[in-house]
Amino acid sequence: MSTVKTYRATIESTRLASSFRLLRGLCQALLASWRDCWYELFWVRTLWTVATLLAVTVCLSAQLSGPRVEKIEDELEIPESPGKLELLFGAVKITQFRDKSVTAAFLHSFLVRYALGPIGILLSLAGCSTLITGFLHSGMACLVLTSPANRWLTLLSRYISGILICALYAGLFTVATALALAWSLECWPAITFLGWGIYCCHLATFLGISILLGITGKHSTLVLAGTTLFWLICQLVNLTFWQAGFQNIESFRLSGLTVAYWLLPKPADLTMLLDLASGAYQHFSLWPELEWAWETGRLVAWASLISSIGVGLAAVTLAGHEFRSMELL
Amino acid sequence: MAGAGDLVIECQGLWKTFRKAWWNRAEIIALQDLNWQVYCQQRWLITGPNRAGKSTLLRILVSLLRPTRGKVYRFGKPSNIIGTLAQVGYLSENVELPAFWPVKSLLQYVAHLHGVCPAQVAVRVSQMLEEFALREYQNVRIGQLSRGLRQRVALATAFVHGPQLLILDDPTNALDDDGLKRLQLCLRRLAPSTTVILASHRRDLFQDWATHILALHNGRVTYSGPVSRWFVSELSGHSSPQELSPCLQ
Numbered sequence: 001m002s003t004v005k006t007y008r009a010t011i012e013s014t015r016l017a018s019s020f021r022l023l024r025g026l027c028q029a030l031l032a033s034w035r036d037c038w039y040e041l042f043w044v045r046t047l048w049t050v051a052t053l054l055a056v057t058v059c060l061s062a063q064l065s066g067p068r069v070e071k072i073e074d075e076l077e078i079p080e081s082p083g084k085l086e087l088l089f090g091a092v093k094i095t096q097f098r099d100k101s102v103t104a105a106f107l108h109s110f111l112v113r114y115a116l117g118p119i120g121i122l123l124s125l126a127g128c129s130t131l132i133t134g135f136l137h138s139g140m141a142c143l144v145l146t147s148p149a150n151r152w153l154t155l156l157s158r159y160i161s162g163i164l165i166c167a168l169y170a171g172l173f174t175v176a177t178a179l180a181l182a183w184s185l186e187c188w189p190a191i192t193f194l195g196w197g198i199y200c201c202h203l204a205t206f207l208g209i210s211i212l213l214g215i216t217g218k219h220s221t222l223v224l225a226g227t228t229l230f231w232l233i234c235q236l237v238n239l240t241f242w243q244a245g246f247q248n249i250e251s252f253r254l255s256g257l258t259v260a261y262w263l264l265p266k267p268a269d270l271t272m273l274l275d276l277a278s279g280a281y282q283h284f285s286l287w288p289e290l291e292w293a294w295e296t297g298r299l300v301a302w303a304s305l306i307s308s309i310g311v312g313l314a315a316v317t318l319a320g321h322e323f324r325s326m327e328l329l
Numbered sequence: 330m331a332g333a334g335d336l337v338i339e340c341q342g343l344w345k346t347f348r349k350a351w352w353n354r355a356e357i358i359a360l361q362d363l364n365w366q367v368y369c370q371q372r373w374l375i376t377g378p379n380r381a382g383k384s385t386l387l388r389i390l391v392s393l394l395r396p397t398r399g400k401v402y403r404f405g406k407p408s409n410i411i412g413t414l415a416q417v418g419y420l421s422e423n424v425e426l427p428a429f430w431p432v433k434s435l436l437q438y439v440a441h442l443h444g445v446c447p448a449q450v451a452v453r454v455s456q457m458l459e460e461f462a463l464r465e466y467q468n469v470r471i472g473q474l475s476r477g478l479r480q481r482v483a484l485a486t487a488f489v490h491g492p493q494l495l496i497l498d499d500p501t502n503a504l505d506d507d508g509l510k511r512l513q514l515c516l517r518r519l520a521p522s523t524t525v526i527l528a529s530h531r532r533d534l535f536q537d538w539a540t541h542i543l544a545l546h547n548g549r550v551t552y553s554g555p556v557s558r559w560f561v562s563e564l565s566g567h568s569s570p571q572e573l574s575p576c577l578q
Contacts, residue, residue, distance in 0.1 A: 039429035139424070146414060148413075148415040148443065151411075325395070327393065
């Protein structure tokens with residue numbers, strides 16, 4: 001009995017040690033590749049910096065003059081007369097019925113909706129299209145592949161570094177715009193980082209595809225075109241699926257579309273979740289099909305998130321397998 | 330660590346072919362049935378005209394390419410075991426280094442990649458900066474350096490971890506006279522246990538330094554053996570390698 005116990009303990013400790021080694025290897029690879037990815041993603045960083053500066057300028061220049069809101073029973077707000085929201089030092093004037101706190105929330109959710117939504121994702125993916133191809137063509141690949149560094153961990157660390165760099169800038173965007181609004185309107189827009197988390201998941205999903213295309217195609221244009229096309233196809237399948245469900249529930253249950261919906265990432269679902277998480281749904285209209293799916297409980301947030309990220313991770317695993325046996329001509 | 334007489338590299342029936350294009354099944358034969366053994370402390374010079382297969386052979390030795398047929402062993406282990414690459418320093422034929430990296434940081438990174446202990450990294454990097462006269466460029470980004478200086482940096486990356494096996498593909502490429510002298514000095518200063526495989530068109534520069542020669546032509550070995558016998562074969566005008574090279578049998 002004691003021999004069996006000792007044997008089991010030895011196996012456990014070996015497993016623990018190998019997991020620890022793997023984790024340590026990943027951390028080392030991450031530290032090593034971080035710098036290279038930082039240089040490689042120069043355009044993503046520039047894009048985010050410019051977008052953040054522009055958004056902060058818009059927020060700092062926001063001036064709200066006078067909507068008088070009457071409060072009834074501490075909750076119901078009835079606007080008495082319209083006010084005026086001035087942006088970019090008076091260049092843009094909008095008639096506004098909201099008070100300061102609601103205006104701050106509206107402006108913030110508007111900026112977050114576009115920066116962390118489909119436009120931000122596609123621009124980030126465009127910037128990240130050189131993450132692997134730049135590595136393969138810069139000579140860094142030759143240095144790494146002729147060293148004993150684990151190839152799979154090298155690729156995984158580049159994937160994680162890419163996400164972390166974009167996430168860092170997206171986080172800065174979220175916080176900086178909120179601070180700027182708090183400064184100009186004297187009202188904190190009460191941000192949550194849920195929207196930022198959904199941006200990270202959305203990016204992780206399609207960056208995996210981008211990396212797989214980078215390893216197999218080895219050309220930035222191919223990566224960019226392929227990833228964008230794949231995103232569009234997924235969006236189309238996602239919307240068609242909910243539209244089919246919205247119109248005819250019977251055909252919605254068992255069809256090829258259902259299989260495609262569950263096998264592919266779900267950008268439309270993720271965009272809807274971003275709208276819900278950032279509070280944009282209070283100010284902007286949602287897709288009626290998606291709203292129906294959400295309200296009837298057919299759209300399950302965690303299932304959409306996990307199945308989408310699963311595709312991204314599967315793509316990275318496949319890319320890692322390809323990278324291990326890749327020849328560098 | 331490999332000692333004198335130990336096998337460092339062994340190629341058995343090595344073939345490498347490339348497809349002309351992914352849609353074209355026609356193949357280009359880069360290496361044909363190459364059998365070759367390199368022992369510890371030997372200094373090999375690989376010569377041959379363009380398209381002889383020199384760079385392909387060296388790329389297979391460092392696992393950048395996979396053989397189509399045959400086997401390659403590094404330090405007695407199959408070449409797909411990448412752990413043995415820790416003891417290998419490689420200089421590629423077309424030196425392309427990441428343009429954004431400062432010289433010193435890149436050398437530190439390469440030393441780290443090859444598992445040099447952190448305490449030794451600074452010492453080794455400093456030594457390389459000195460030996461290749463790169464001290465004044467240590468904080469300059471590689472993209473801002475001239476081609477000759479980039480070649481020096483590339484050489485430094487091959488030497489920085491003190492490898493047991495050095496594989497240099499056309500190291501004289503773009504080097505000026507000072508660079509050439511420094512390279513030759515570095516090669517002579519290497520630890521005696523270091524094995525070197527060097528491919529170059531400039532036979533005159535290295536034939537005094539080399540102990541063995543591997544001559545390739547159209548992917549076939551035309552001579553493989555000690556330098557002294559190579560001269561005999563050249564003087565006597567033998568073209569058949571089998572008459573002179575026991576390694577080919």
